Amino acid sequence: MGCVPKSKAEKQYMKRMLVTMSVYLVLVFGATWAVRHAHVKGWLLVVCAVVPSLAIFRLLQVVGLYLKEETDEFVRQQMVNAILWGTAAVLGLSAFTDFLRSYTGTGELPPFTMFVVFWMVFALAQGIQSLRNRVGGDD
């Protein structure tokens, strides 16, 4: 994902990601405001809890669309690797904390930790791969 010029699929991915993240931020702030200040209750409260996650589903769809549209198989493989790294980190961490919670009653992580961990490891894996596969001067 880090090489220039970007492919058509990569440009689409960046555009969709930007739009989705913007919508996500609006939804999160909107839902938070509604819960904290408008004191919504009942089914509206459930709606406020569900709505921001819709943007997350879209985010995952955007990644899926990129994998479908990217014609450069090597670049696509790098993305898949990053997803696998993120997934491994989340599954490993959740297994560890689940065992900890089961045996000691401690180890509960704050909400959204797994989500943040996934994207951080995903970004880290992409950065490492970009460094590993950087190209020098052309001959």
Place this chain on the structure above:
Amino acid sequence: MTNHLKALRAELGWSQAFLAERLEVSRQSVNAIETGKYDPSLPLAFKIARLFGRKIEEIFEDAE
């Protein structure tokens, strides 16, 4: 798998960027194939072979 992509490219005086453009992949991909970091799929290997007018086995060799 090993390959002779770099040598074949040099014979024709092509740059990685030019080859990447002809193959419709990134230069990063060409570099990864040349340095043995990545083995291309069969369709891409065929595309490379067609481009150089060679058989696949003349470009790619089993390392064993």
